[in-house]
Amino acid sequence: MEWIRAGTVWEPVSLIVLLLLLGSLLQGMRRGASGSARRLFFFVWDGILIIICLVLAGQIAGSLSPRAADWLSAHVEIPQRELSATSQAWYTFITSLRDFALLRYGILFLAAYLLLRFVASFLSPLLETLFASRQRPGRHESIERLPGGGAASRAAGAVFGTVHGAGRAFVFVAALFIYVSLSPNGIGSGLIQQSPLYMKASAVLEPVAGDMLADRGPVLAEAVQAEFQNVLQRKYEIVDYNIPAGIEQAALQITKDKTTEEEKARALYDWLGSRIAYDWDKADNYVENGIWKEQNPQDTFDTRKGVCIDVARLYAVMARASGLEVKVVTGTGLDGRGGSGPHAWNEVQIGGKNGTWIPLDATWASSGDWFNSPGFEATHILAT
Structure with a gap:
């Protein structure tokens, strides 16, 4: 009842959650039981793939980062001549990649994650084909053709759709929780924290990830800001490469x-x-x-x-x-x-x-x- 009361306070967070639930419920009714069950399965499957890809991308980036730094140090050198605007941008990027560990790790992590997601994208069609091949025509009479079957299928689809919507809502609230934890004074953070529904959800998420975000979040945010300032400074160093010392x-x-x-x-x-x-x-x-x-x-x-x-x-x-x-x-x-x-x-x-x-x-x-x-x-x- 506390969750229901929190969800019926009309403010932006609860309205978005309600729209996610209603939208998924209506989609479930339209697709019916089998279609909604398939969508729910692939929603969970996609979440598992994301986690696996994130973990693997972190391992790959951590392994390649020092090797990339050594290779760039051996092969990247700023030419002793006037640089065009395009050359200045290129050498700003490539020398920053060589010298700034957090930027290098971030680029490698993103590249590895996108590559892994591209490879993983071929698995879902294979599963779809497997599902289709296991459904033998004529083995079961269509539930829609049975008395009351259409209504039963829509009702079951609505249930599966609601569960799917709950998963979407959880992802949405978890994203808000991460944002507020990393940027408590950021744009909209105060409005988010005024939501009763968000506060109920954050109480559940706090024991799971709150301590980690509280300890590492501000440190990571400061490190990213410092790295960004380093890249800006490097830009000017490249532009001023031929500026005399006097x-x-x-x-x-x-x-x-x-x-x-x-x-x-x-x-x-x-x-x-x-x-x-x-x-x-x-x-x-x-x-x-x-x-x-x-x-x-x-x-x-x-x-x-x-x-x-x-x-x-x-x-x-x-x-x-x-x-x-x-x-x-x-x-x-x-x-x-x-x-x-x-x-x-x-x-x-x-x-x-x-x-x-x-x-x-x-x-x-x-x-x-x-x-x-x-x-x-x-x-x-x-x-x-």
Whole structure:
């Protein structure tokens, strides 16, 4: 009765479960007893095949991953020449596959699983043929031709269909349980956890997989996020493969195809905004412990990390090397949500000595376009 009461609270999870049950019940009535029984059998059979393929794919990926790493290390080398966009994408992928274990395992796992599923897809037609060959025509009179047989067949089909629907509903709720366990603050997680039916089902699933997901889920999620960041960084490493190690030479390389002062300023803004990561450890160490890690523009350029003043100083050095007049500006940055703090950015002169000074903030580039953007002064308050 508790499950029935939970299922009759009309919210998205229970409605989807109800639709799965009703849809399967109606399909069962339409197909009759034999058709529904066959569908239920192949539903269970397909579930077993999925589990087997997942386990085998994991074993294959684990075995091939170190061998693939050795082979790629011996055969993959970035050419010493200017790379096209297609070549940059290829070498980003192939070197990431070579160097990042989680990505390599994931690709091999997916490839192995798809191959195993393709092979397994030939088993179901064989079983269908076997079933058909065992049904001898004329051996039994069709149940639909017997008095009340059609109704009996539909009733039995409805029962088989309902069981099939219950299996579908279980898979659906289990998928929700995995999603909420791995991403408790994700999109829709709060709405899912408000469902009485989901909470009843999660109480059943918790002893089975809850502890494993609670222990390994967040670790796996963090590892995937870190791997994704590594791939993004590798993309920029490939794009910048021919960027010189010296700041001035790098600035000239970045702006070599730009003709106007604004184009050069924008190119440097885009490059620093996508290459220099914000050093949260440095910022937190200063706020919490009062310890400031001083670094010069070369340190920021080499480590690709820094806080706002470091990014602004590096931008200034690169801009001057490109022939631009530039300033490092300090003041207060407003985040638009009531927060504020000390901040640094740049101003570049466009149009010669009597030209206009335009503001830009490469540190904030990942959050939007802060190159001479409208309303820049509303969020960047000059120190007085």
